[in-house]
Amino acid sequence: MLQQTPVDRVLPHWSTWxxxxxxxxALAGEAPGEAIRAWGxxxxxxxxxxxxxxxxxxxxxxxxxxxxxxxxxRALPGVGDYTAGAVRAFAYGQRALALDxxxxxxxxxxxxxxxxxxGAVTRAESTYADSIQPQRTGAAWMAAVMELGAxxxxxxxxxxxxxxxxxxxxxxxxxRPEGTPPRRQARYAGSDRQARGALLAVLRExxxxxxxxQLDAAWPDARQRxxxxxxxxxxxxxxxxxxxxxxxxx
DNA sequence: CAACCGTGGCT
DNA sequence: TAGCCAAGGTT
Numbered sequence: 173m174l175q176q177t178p179v180d181r182v183l184p185h186w187s188t189w190x191x192x193x194x195x196x197x198a199l200a201g202e203a204p205g206e207a208i209r210a211w212g213x214x215x216x217x218x219x220x221x222x223x224x225x226x227x228x229x230x231x232x233x234x235x236x237x238x239x240x241x242x243x244x245x246r247a248l249p250g251v252g253d254y255t256a257g258a259v260r261a262f263a264y265g266q267r268a269l270a271l272d273x274x275x276x277x278x279x280x281x282x283x284x285x286x287x288x289x290x291g292a293v294t295r296a297e298s299t300y301a302d303s304i305q306p307q308r309t310g311a312a313w314m315a316a317v318m319e320l321g322a323x324x325x326x327x328x329x330x331x332x333x334x335x336x337x338x339x340x341x342x343x344x345x346x347x348r349p350e351g352t353p354p355r356r357q358a359r360y361a362g363s364d365r366q367a368r369g370a371l372l373a374v375l376r377e378x379x380x381x382x383x384x385x386q387l388d389a390a391w392p393d394a395r396q397r398x399x400x401x402x403x404x405x406x407x408x409x410x411x412x413x414x415x416x417x418x419x420x421x422x
Numbered sequence: 423c424a425a426c427c428g429t430g431g432c433t
Numbered sequence: 434t435a436g437c438c439a440a441g442g443t444t
Binding site: 179 | 435436437438439440441442443
């Protein structure tokens, strides 16, 4: 849930979700469509599908316990470098690297004097971050750096005046240089992503299968609508139902 | 590696 | 207001 989504927006969904599905097997016992529906408007609904699939595999292959080792975690759908590290560190207290956007920003500024991290995470960046993480820290260092990035060394208005490591920060010493931002996000208004969201919202809020006409009403442009629906079906987020209708997957 | 994949709050 | 940005992953 936390992937590319602010913590404050996740928390209520997280509470509701765990109350309903306290164990992986509980989630695995329901249709993936139920996970997509419960996901609501959190965004990136493929995460709901992957979480359902991950829960299914954890229930089946890991005795209903989220694995604690890197390889097993990375083998789960939707679990990449960051999530595997976050689970190892924050759920199991291991010394693991969870190189999220907050941690990357803190290191870019404090260690390299850069206003923000460059595009994608490189091997060199991971290697460096691992090299500065204390050996006998458990998860404490990781938690501290991430919180520092999330609460103090923020992207827009960093609070350097109350930063505990301001004295050694290269970026601050350089006068907080601006620099050109890396990649810009694609425009959302009128995008295929917005079209997909509109279609999926109809399916989510409907009790069962919906007609083509109901989908047609959700997005004006027919070409784009068809492309969005194709994509949703290809992703497994939507499935054809009987009598030419559409539904969330069973 | 770049592009794609949602949504909403904040400036 | 239009753009920025958020505990990323997959292709």
